[in-house]
Amino acid sequence: MSDLKSPAGAVQPFIKKLDSLKFDAMYQNDFFLTWEKTRAELDAVFTVADALRCLRENNVATRIFKSGLGISLFRDNSTRTRFSFTSACNLLGLAVQDLDEGKSQISHGETIRETANMVSFMADVIGIRDDMYIGKGNTYMHTFMDAVSEGHKDGVLEQRPTLVNLQCDIDHPTQCMADLAHVIHTFGGAENLKGKKVAMTWAYSPSYGKPLSVPQGVVGLMTRMGMNVTLAHPEGYEIMGEVEEIGRRNAAAAGGSFTKTNSMAEAFQDADIVYPKSWAPFSAMEKRTKLYGDGDTQGIKTLEKELLAQNARYKDWECDEKMMKLTKGGKALYLHCLPADISDVSCEEGEVAASVFDRYRVPLYKQASYKPYVIAAMIFLSKVKNPQATLLALAEKGSPRQLG
Amino acid sequence: MSDLKSPAGAVQPFIKKLDSLKFDAMYQNDFFLTWEKTRAELDAVFTVADALRCLRENNVATRIFKSGLGISLFRDNSTRTRFSFTSACNLLGLAVQDLDEGKSQISHGETIRETANMVSFMADVIGIRDDMYIGKGNTYMHTFMDAVSEGHKDGVLEQRPTLVNLQCDIDHPTQCMADLAHVIHTFGGAENLKGKKVAMTWAYSPSYGKPLSVPQGVVGLMTRMGMNVTLAHPEGYEIMGEVEEIGRRNAAAAGGSFTKTNSMAEAFQDADIVYPKSWAPFSAMEKRTKLYGDGDTQGIKTLEKELLAQNARYKDWECDEKMMKLTKGGKALYLHCLPADISDVSCEEGEVAASVFDRYRVPLYKQASYKPYVIAAMIFLSKVKNPQATLLALAEKGSPRQLG
């Protein structure tokens, strides 16, 4: 990662980069949505992520905590994000304690405010995934974090834990930041992304109800880089209007564009980057949230059936070889948050042809490899007052991550 | 917490206090019930808890273990106590491994003696919650700890793990010690508690079968401090007779009193501290334990119905504003182990009025904040031969809990 000999030398470029960025507002702060952060703050995350990776690759321990907990709260299944969060916490010296709502007394009529304080007495970080219900996940996180702010202010909590949003109904910032880190490394730097075309497109899947947080997160984040982002989906698969508006504003500010189309081919045409992925229509997710709220099991079943039938009308929205040929030189960078629905592999007909997926398997896995570092960087920047000095101190100490 | 400049200076008062106490019998020993400990030993727990908190607040690492496990065994749901135990272990450097009986081979006909040894090869601490069955929880803990004693004596275990009772059928020592720590801090010192009136009273809840360990623990502990403890409940909601006897004896020895009444108002009258909380009648819990043992599902259902109907006769046992007005200056310290059944919030009619609960929310959360430190202190005192020297060494080393 660096040809400089010592760890201290190797982290110098990252420290210099950080010196050029203003990100002090991240200290003691949460990470909810990428568009609530300045471009410099996002760059700081990428830079610290790279610095931590550089130190780890040089067998330098980056444990800044001698004790402390990272609390994880997954209200939906997770492999990648769970392991990424655990890895990030462990890299910095935090132990992870899962808040398993099933094993807790939370159902016992306890308020979020109370739970938030009760688990946070020695918590430095909270990672929450709550992506299933429209209008609820992000709100839940805010309620939770407001509660610990108040607890800290009131002297209940000695330290205020900071939030890493591990996916909500609006954004999936750790995923999309990892995606973008991968794009930046693939294209040789953020400065090379200007004018690149990104196709964020819907793709067919035989399942339904997949969260909107990835397409929304991509629209909200990639438009920051001066890229030309095209969002493509069949009619009826709209994402949140507010996020589209964010995309438009970001594009205008960064000198790129944000466009929409109902044609996958149009989006793929001359694209540098493609991100074909299934999701449920925003309006259907809203409806489903209401049905769940009402406990309307029959209504949910009916909606499920309708959604699957609706999906089935768009089986041709597959990222196959023909589609890939339309992209820039036929060689666009293919992205996916994984796991993908691969035709003839994980399902009969799915989001992507097996031959396409196989060709991009290594880059896809590399894409995923950024997530632990992105999360660790978010934690680092929220907990460390002077990140440059601390990175340098770690590098100079050079305590080996592994002896022998 | 201290105006002394250095951590070493800041812990001096706690070290001095420890110097005045005799608690050497705690070394390598278990914590089952508070009334099995001397007053000096309880004071040592409070003092070490404060010292550890002081060090943490001064960003001093208190990790005394470089490796080692804290085993948790929850035979009932838990949020607060689970996180408190994890936090305490982590603060001292232990990793927590949960003994999940569902994922183990324990059902496979294995004896407690065997399980106890099999999980303890590298265990320094065992935390057990077993509160549901009368006459069983505390017994289970003793069987478990006898087994590891024998294993240690026989050379099977290199070290003997020590027990922290995380709630049994008789006592809830980590809860009640945290409650008392909060009371001590609120009243400015243990020496100010003499003569204070404590109302430990039953309160209505729409649920049933709540453990008796908190009221019993409070009766067994608060009577140690020379306070006047009044236990109030409707007829039929008696706690264990043995614990009442303990309360009487404690009160006599400490120069306070222990009285009983069937009137909530009488208990609240001029009380300095009130602890209104629902519990199931001891005799019903005994009956239920037998029914579970017999696998009598129909009997359990019938008992459930009876208990709920019985509870419903005492809906006026609510800690409302009228009741609070009866207390000393209308301003008694309101305690609860949480979560509380709050009227119009978590249920229609419950243990406490929303306005009362809200007024005491911050002190209630502070009350809970002592539990991780109380547990850590129990572990510290059972594992460290010379606590004063070790606290001083940690303070003088001043290794930062968090870098940066």
Next chain:
Amino acid sequence: MSDLKSPAGAVQPFIKKLDSLKFDAMYQNDFFLTWEKTRAELDAVFTVADALRCLRENNVATRIFKSGLGISLFRDNSTRTRFSFTSACNLLGLAVQDLDEGKSQISHGETIRETANMVSFMADVIGIRDDMYIGKGNTYMHTFMDAVSEGHKDGVLEQRPTLVNLQCDIDHPTQCMADLAHVIHTFGGAENLKGKKVAMTWAYSPSYGKPLSVPQGVVGLMTRMGMNVTLAHPEGYEIMGEVEEIGRRNAAAAGGSFTKTNSMAEAFQDADIVYPKSWAPFSAMEKRTKLYGDGDTQGIKTLEKELLAQNARYKDWECDEKMMKLTKGGKALYLHCLPADISDVSCEEGEVAASVFDRYRVPLYKQASYKPYVIAAMIFLSKVKNPQATLLALAEKGSPRQLG
């Protein structure tokens, strides 16, 4: 464990022993089956296990990792092995993250290859138990480890995690190595095992479908030591033919013998060591694996019934006092991987009489106590380039495992 005063002195004998062994191929390598390792490599495991135990008993920290994860994947229930793996990881400084397939998105059509990479970004060790399906468990582990090898080669993984086989369909290496460590210590050294008779015999159990990995592992391992291994079982309870072949070859090479009989008494006659334990016939396990694959619930039930009926014909295969009398001086070392089916204790009629089991309880628990150290040694040898130098460095540093 050593009468030498300092930790550095105490580990010297182990370092000397390691100096005499060639085991460099273990570095960065996996531990699948004991018979894939040379005798010197197995001896290195025993030696490092003893060295780590010696250091721990001298209160010397053996944490070689400042961060890093041990991933555990249990596809079958476990207490002993789970705690042993956790203890071993913790002893070396690794945090354990369980890969709970139920809480993950693995069912979501994800390949093993993908899961393996996704969880391994910061994993140093993977421990897998997959023992239930014939022809599948070991294969699964290889698929998993091939995937991480490829991921490492492709630059996806910075480090390649190494495998500890926590039980597969073929072998149970951590169990059998712990068993053998116990035998070596009991007989005063590996050099004293030559010519000793080992009876690995089937025993009756009222349950069915117990894995074959222990008898197979014992046949594959004990024959390495020049011992005379007799495998005894009723007709129809054959183990894998390939493993019997391994046993024959090992015995020939080590100067011992491998024989088979259908008489428990014949096996026990003059035995120095007996290991009576139930298992399912290999052919039945094969059949069951096929039925599960076909989702043939009725077939599984029928097979279950048949197997229990078949077992019931051999209730006299019990390790009772009469049987023990046949052994060398009536005092053979009794082994079991635990939990055992103890007649009149955990079942009406089982593998072993209560009086026999009780007499060997302490040695049985000691047998189990070697497992955490065996696992730690396997990890140590796969991660540390120069084990002797690292052991010496740990001993010389003498950082206390526990302060105070």
